[in-house]
Amino acid sequence: MSEETSTTSTEEEAPADAATAPTERSPVVVALVLALGAFVALLDTTIVGVAMHSFTEYFDVGLVDAQWASTAYLLAMSSVIPATGWAAQRFGATATWIASLSVFLLGSLLCGTAWSLDSLITFRAVQGLGASMLFPLMRIIVVEVAGRAQMGRMMTMMSVPLLVAPVLGPVLGGTLIQEFSWRWVFFLNVPIILTVIVLSARNLPNAKGQMPGRLDLAGLLTMGGGLAATILGLSDLAKGTSPTGTPVLLPIAVGVLLLAVHGVRAVRSKTPGVVDFSLFRDRAFAASTSITLLNNFGLYGVVVLVPLFFQQAGGKGPLGAGAIMVAQGVGTAVAVLLVGRVIDTKSNPRALVLVGLLLVAAGLTTFALADTAEVNVLLLAALFAQGIGLALAAAPVMVTLYHSLPTTSVPAATTANAVSQQLGGAVGTTVIALLLQHYVSSAGGAAAEFGAVFRWALGFVAVTAVPALFLPPGSSKQA
Structure with a gap:
């Protein structure tokens, strides 16, 4: 219209x-x-x-x-x-x-x-x-x-x-x-x-x-402020600050308190707040949002770990490591040319996401088992497979998010999903940083040291497959 x-x-x-x-x-x-x-x-x-x-x-x-x-x-x-x-x-x-x-x-x-x-x-x-x-x-x-x-x-x-x-x-x-x-x-x-x-x-x-109506300022303060405070604490933790240090504990405590207050207000309120928690009663939405949050762990395992692997264990510079990552971009481009049309026709979103996660897992497994960071055909093939897998895992979830929701709920659903994505990204970055600090030596790190972190990332991908099982098997019936 x-x-x-x-x-x-x-x-x-x-x-x-x-x-x-x-x-x-x-x-x-x-x-x-x-x-x-x-x-x-x-x-x-x-x-x-x-x-x-x-x-x-x-x-x-x-x-x-x-x-x-x-x-x-x-x-x-x-x-x-x-x-x-x-x-x-x-x-x-x-x-x-x-x-x-x-x-x-x-x-x-x-x-x-x-x-x-x-x-x-x-x-x-x-x-x-x-x-x-x-x-x-x-x-x-x-x-x-x-x-x-x-x-x-x-x-x-x-x-x-x-x-x-x-x-x-x-x-x-x-x-x-x-x-x-x-x-x-x-x-x-x-x-x-x-x-x-x-x-x-x-x-x-x-x-x-x-x-x-008017913007729920109290809701924005508790949700936005709580999210920002939590991410601030996680950021300091990722930088190497002690988990028991005030720069970590204080903002995280404030953030959790504000988010809890927001949750209590949302339960007692008769109208939806800045984040509509009633949307999580919808199975497809809840599964899609859970995947969005958890997928950031695997995503950061790919886009953060792989370049560091080639830089620290392989001695490549930023430009060299970035050039190697082009293989993943090519895989993504191939998937984009195919997967969109498939989703619009007779796809099974659940199967597409699971296949995508399987390809990402296959790529991460290749890096986890690698005994050298020298560029070779196998590692480039792993990057190519990861590029396809990331596209397959991400695109269907953007659609299943709205699978059984009325169109009037789209803004609220998108906002709630974006909050989950932001929090997942912050937690994923922190976890990967802590794992690198634990397993990889400050002197540079060998391929075997990175292997342990890649295995953790592989575990995150496996966990992401759990909510993927609850995605709808077919396209939306909504008009």
């Missing part, structure tokens, strides 16, 4: 209709615009990781201080994500998407002109606020545009940024820093985001859902 085709008599019904029927926009064009915006945001995160050493040299600070540039970004993201569903319904998903891109653009410009570490940390927080809603919003818009019929194909395209950016980030970041300076890590975003904003305004619909 077109945005203009509303009359006075149907004015109140138009938003709901617009949310349930596919729009006339080209799904392919919409998918490409959304994927480009999400890709830049995620690419920025991976590139900044490469730039950490440059921050320490330029601002003459230690690595622990420089890492606050990443921590501030992560905390800002976590605090705002729970408001995504409300904002999408109140202002429209596209309007919120463009506003988020604009804030991210402003943050990028400011970061590129930072004159001190404190200013960089502050501007990274601005970037994080802008990036916070991009990933859940792009899924909400996909449902508006594609409806149920083409959702699988579009969601598969949406998985590309998540899987490809960590591969390209180290290569692109290393090149920019080496040839220019760390400032270009941020300036690179500007022309791309400007392009995405223009394309979004021209090609994306802005259908609004049912008009929500």
